[in-house]
């Protein structure tokens with residue numbers, strides 16, 4: 001069994017907590033209130049702005065530490081998608097009357113962004129960073145894909161948001177990232193694999209906190 005498969009089994013409770021969160025349930029069952037959605041929108045815009053330099057640092061580590069040349073295209077494609085994502089946040093915010101320049105980052109978001117910044121350090125191995133990258137994207141894909149399931153009651157005006165991360169192409173991109181992380185973990189020494197597992201768990205915890213914050217619970 002691969003390392004990621006083992007972790008998914010071992011930490012299934014936490015993974016499910018991050019991907020089946022009450023915030024996602026409230027979108028899926030149509031009970032979400034607009035203020036929560038707007039809070040998530042503004043905070044996630046700030047998060048994505050911090051995510052871009054993190055992904056740039058993953059590219060730099062890949063260039064220095066990995067000999068898998070095709071991995072670069074996948075990550076570069078992810079970077080390009082983030083450019084679209086930022087434009088989407090701006091469009092969505094203006095449509096909903098959210099002023100992005102006035103958003104004050106919430107404590108949970110500051111903590112998550114600081115965590116991302118800590119992973120940009122040259123001391124953090126490529127294997128650890130690519131594991132975090134995959135996990136961050138996978139949580140959004142699995143979460144929003146739930147809101148598109150056949151029996152979901154996702155409000156029509158939130159479908160576009162859910163499709164952004166829940167669509168099949170994003171799913172395929174996440175599977176490519178998982179494959180890249182898997183291969184890198186296979187070659188890594190035990191100490192690095194242990195560090196990657198801890199980072200995987202931190203990502204899941206931060207994602208849960210992020211959803212809690214979006215619900216106005218923290």
Ligand SMILES: Cc1ncc(CN)c(N)n1
Pocket residue numbers: 044047048051136137140207210
């Ligand atoms: C908190 C969070 N996690 C993940 C993603 C997906 N890029 C996001 N936009 N925001």
